[in-house]
Amino acid sequence: MAYDFYQGSTFNFAGTLQLTGSVVGGTSGVNKNQPDFSQWAIxxxxxxxxxxxxxxSIAVANLSGGDPTTNGLYNLTATSSQTSTWPVGKAQLNLKVTAADGSIMYADPIWFRIKATPLI
Structure with missing residues (x-):
């Protein structure tokens, strides 16, 4: 499934980091089985x-905090002037995550369909 996005609009996207299953030594999150994502760079x-x-590039705010329900939350933003240069067509949002120990992981692409702005 691809999300529709209009070229020249402000881009806002929120998501959650989570590793599959319990993590050895995981102490964070609602079930206390995930790492402390506040220490990770996205x-x-x-x-x-x-x-x-x-x-x-898209600005990233890591919203993980002391509340277990916020562990892994992030918000992505790009201004309308930035997105006005994105060409119409299929696109993929890619995330790179650097863990507290320096290991690097990549999330599966999130698919978008960039459309021409209808009100120009």
């Missing part, structure tokens, strides 16, 4: 459908 960018052409 970077994001929108790419073309092949994952080759980078349309631009």
């Amino acid at each position: 970077t994001a960018a929108m790419y073309d459908s092949e994952g080759v052409v980078n349309y631009g």
